[in-house]
Amino acid sequence: MVRVGFGGGVTVPVADARDAFKDGVNGTGFVLVHLTQGLPALRFAFSYDRFKLKPISGVTPATGEDEAGHSQVLGGTAGIKLHLVPGPVRPFVMAGLGAFNVRELVNAASGSTTTSQTNFGVDGGAGVEIKIGRIAAFAEGRIQNVYTKSGGLVNKNSIQSIPVTFGLLF
Numbered sequence: 001m002v003r004v005g006f007g008g009g010v011t012v013p014v015a016d017a018r019d020a021f022k023d024g025v026n027g028t029g030f031v032l033v034h035l036t037q038g039l040p041a042l043r044f045a046f047s048y049d050r051f052k053l054k055p056i057s058g059v060t061p062a063t064g065e066d067e068a069g070h071s072q073v074l075g076g077t078a079g080i081k082l083h084l085v086p087g088p089v090r091p092f093v094m095a096g097l098g099a100f101n102v103r104e105l106v107n108a109a110s111g112s113t114t115t116s117q118t119n120f121g122v123d124g125g126a127g128v129e130i131k132i133g134r135i136a137a138f139a140e141g142r143i144q145n146v147y148t149k150s151g152g153l154v155n156k157n158s159i160q161s162i163p164v165t166f167g168l169l170f
Contacts, residue, residue, distance in 0.1 A: 003032045005138065007167020011049045015160045021071060024051035026163040032081060040080035043094055045123075047075040049144075049163060053106065069106040073146065073159070075099070077123045088131045092140075095124035100146040102159065121146035129169065136169040 006029050013021040030045035053069040079096020103116040127140025146159040 001034045003034075003169055005030050005032065005167055005169040007138065007140075007165040009163065009165040011051070011161050011163040013051060013159075013161045017159045017161060020054060021051035021161075022054055024049055024161075026050075026165060028163070028165055028167070032169075040082040043077075043079050043081045043096060045075075045077045045079075045096065045098075047073075047077070047123075047144075047163065049073040049075075049161060051161075053104070069104065069112075071102065071104045073144075073161075074101045074103075075121065075123070075144070075146075077121075079123065083129070090129045090131070091126065092129060093124075093126045094140075094142070095122070097122055100144070102146060102148065117148065119146050119148050134170075137167070138169055139166050140164075 008025070008027045011024040011026040026047060026049045028045055028047045030043055033042040035042070050070060050072045053071060055068045075098055077096035077098030079094060081092055081094040083090045083092045085091065098121060099118055100121045101116060101118045103114065105112060105114050121144060123142055123144050125140055125142030127138055129136045129138045141162060141164045144161050144163060148159055
């Protein structure tokens with residue numbers, strides 16, 4: 001059985017990413033493939049997260065710009081989703097591996113600069129699914145950890161964020 005889900009919500013940067021990013025928004029789409037009953041479903045997901053940058057010390061924003069810049073993260077993951085109990089209200093856990101493209105645009109008086117890197121990352125979390133006839137509503141929270149090279153606005157080894165998503169599963 002194959003199911004498709006779509007959702008959106010808020011993404012909260014944590015750890016060192018909190019120093020550079022404000023809270024952001026997210027959107028996600030995924031395909032679930034159930035091979036057999038009792039086994040976890042395969043989950044193939046695409047995600048989009050967008051954060052406004054916090055003001056950067058020593059950088060004057062460009063005239064007319066309402067933000068210091070923004071960062072967007074496009075991710076593709078493959079993993080598993082496991083329902084913990086059967087029934088119309090079903091809590092679940094999930095985990096996956098994938099690639100994340102991190103693009104940053106900095107608006108400065110000296111000119112705008114854009115950087116882009118694609119990095120390996122992991123994604124995992126939990127949620128609840130409520131069946132409503134043939135469709136289901138879901139709410140989930142995930143922890144994303146994108147492993148980066150040193151440099152850029154987040155000068156650490158990873159960008160961590162918590163996307164909280166609400167959506168429908170068909």
